[in-house]
Amino acid sequence: MTEHAQQVLPGSAVGDGTAPARPSTLRKVQQIFDAARTVFLEFGYDASSMEVIAKRAGVSKATVYAHFTNKEDLFEAMIRQECQGIADGIYQPDANSEDLAGELRKMARNVTALFAGGDGLAVYRILVPVAPRFPRLGEVFYAEGPLSGRENFAEFLRLAHQRGRLKIPNPTLAAEQFMSLIRGDLALDAMLLVAPRPQEEVEALIEGGIAVFLNAYRADPAPQSTGGPQPPH
Amino acid sequence: MTEHAQQVLPGSAVGDGTAPARPSTLRKVQQIFDAARTVFLEFGYDASSMEVIAKRAGVSKATVYAHFTNKEDLFEAMIRQECQGIADGIYQPDANSEDLAGELRKMARNVTALFAGGDGLAVYRILVPVAPRFPRLGEVFYAEGPLSGRENFAEFLRLAHQRGRLKIPNPTLAAEQFMSLIRGDLALDAMLLVAPRPQEEVEALIEGGIAVFLNAYRADPAPQSTGGPQPPH
DNA sequence: GTCTATATTGTGATAGAC
DNA sequence: GTCTATCACAATATAGAC
Known part of the structure; x- marks a missing residue:
């Protein structure tokens, strides 16, 4: 795993030479952050303007620039915080459950729910066009979202294999296949x-x-032979 | 199917009141078109400017506007032409082949090739953020690309089912499943x-x-019962 | 820290000469 | 049809007062 963006909100950073932030300041930073979230997620990076974000946050543009060096910085901070929440929305299958098909079904419902207008989808939508410009953000989202979910599920499958409930020579591949099958x-x-x-x-x-x-x-x-289920050749 | 954009290039349209286009004009229109393709596919709609497109085409901005009413129009025309070529890149499986697994493999290789930095992928990337603004374009791409490929393949599966080579109660679903499995x-x-x-x-x-x-x-x-392979419940 | 006002650049789109 | 020059406006970012 890469280093987490543990501290996303600036302004109250320790040791940055500025005085400790007052409550009203922290509140404004949060307002800017929320506004950025709303505007960026709706219009995307290029079609969003700092003017609109500032207006929505109820502060002036200069205040926004006092807390975030520029538009890219604000965007990055917002996306990084958004990614932190994504992993929480992924269902963690219970390897001890007796009802195997039931666990698969819960997992499947979770997958389809994520693609039914959820929040991760909105992040994905605005990330796609700018991924070449913000390669780090693409990686963070990928790691926190799809990769994390796939690895958890692969671990579940590995256990099911060890316990003889399934026969899965390649759990990582099988996890990707299941997710894809459900996603369609x-x-x-x-x-x-x-x-x-x-x-x-x-x-x-x-x-x-x-x-x-x-x-x-x-x-x-x-x-079945090794390497996969019923190699046709 | 929706109506095809059979005539994408403007300027020489019959009955629009203007004189028939001269060769040099047609050439310039083509240059603008090519430039728009290059620039839009690289930077996306919002981050592309008419200035840059004109410069790349080797003409003035005014000339661009003489042939395309505005930026949206140029973008739409470009995407529509691009979509026309996509369907040609999709493999048409041969229902008469004796080698069923071989046909599936050809289909699979075609699918992975499309997702290995092809042209359709670039169109998809720039279409995602503007799909809400250009709903028609999203539909056209979807119809010419994924939908067309899926339906062709579903027809192949239907025939294989009729001939007893496979047992597929729901060919449309099975086609989507196969594509998704390969795509991962x-x-x-x-x-x-x-x-x-x-x-x-x-x-x-x-x-x-x-x-x-x-x-x-x-x-x-x-x-197997109806409705799908081995309903687990 | 926060505001108003502004500098500066770049954008989409057009007027008018040729 | 094509160009140069330009308009009107919106964008990011900053200066300077409080």
């Missing part, structure tokens, strides 16, 4: 289309995905 | 990270995905 084109839809996917299709993705996954990786059936 | 997080990686996925992992996605898919949908094995 939900992310694509959410990015490009206005109308959300009908709930029945989401259900079909969930149940169909679980079925395909269990069919490929269940422990009982016909013998 | 390749698209996510390409959007957020600079380093491309190692080739060996791409191979694992392809072979593992084909294996999982065939395992779930092959015609021979244990009896």
Whole structure:
């Protein structure tokens, strides 16, 4: 894991030469932060202006620049804080549960929920166009979101394999496959289309995905060679 | 299907009251078009300027505005033309082939190739942030790219089912599942990270995905109920 | 720390000569 | 149709008073 942005809010930093922040100052910084969050997430980086952010925060533009060196800095700080919350929204499957399909289903519902207009989706949307300009931010989001979720789930699968409940030679690959199966084109839809996917299709993705996954990786059936389920060649 | 943008390049339109375009004019329009493509695909809509596009095209800004009413118009025209080419890059599986796994593999390689820095990926990247502002463009890209590919593949699966080579109760769902299995997080990686996925992992996605898919949908094995492969509940 | 006012640059779009 | 020159405006960022 990379170093966490433990201290995101500036202004009250210890040892930066400035006096300790007063409550009113801290409050304004928070206001700017919230405003930046709202505006950036709605309009994206390029289409957002410091003017609008300042107005929404109820402060002057100069005050914004007193706490954040420039637009890029404010954007980075906002995204980093947003990423910290993302990992909390990812379901942690219970390896001790007896109901394996049930755990998969909880995981699946969590995945589809994340792609149904959640907050991580909004961050992703505004990160995509600027990822080349802010490579660090792309990495942070990737690590806190998809990578974290995939690794947790892979660990769950590894345990299920050890206990003989599934037969999974490559848990990391299997985790990516399961997530992808459930996700389908939900992310694509959410990015490009206005109308959300009908709930029945989401259900079909969930149940169909679980079925395909269990069919490929269940422990009982016909013998399987190493490297994956039933290599066709 | 929606109406195709059959005529993308303006200036020589019949019946618009202007005289037929001379060769030099047509050439300039093409230059503007190419420049717009390059600049928009690199910097996105908001971060691109008409100034830069004109300079790159080797013409004046006024000339650009003589052929395209405004920035939005130029962007739309460029994206629409770009979308027309996307469908051509999608592999059309051969339903008459005897080598089923081979066809799946060709399809899979095509999918991974599209997500390895192709052109459609660049269009997607710049479309994401402006999709709410240009809803039509999102739909066009979706229809010409993912939807078209999925439907073609679903038809292939339907035929394979009819001929008893696979057992697929829901070809549309199965097509989405296969594409997603192969894709994995390749698209996510390409959007957020600079380093491309190692080739060996791409191979694992392809072979593992084909294996999982065939395992779930092959015609021979244990009896399966309707609605999908082995509903776990 | 916070404000108002402003410097400076760059943008989309146009007028008018040729 | 194409250019040069320019308008009107919005953007980031800063000076200086309090």
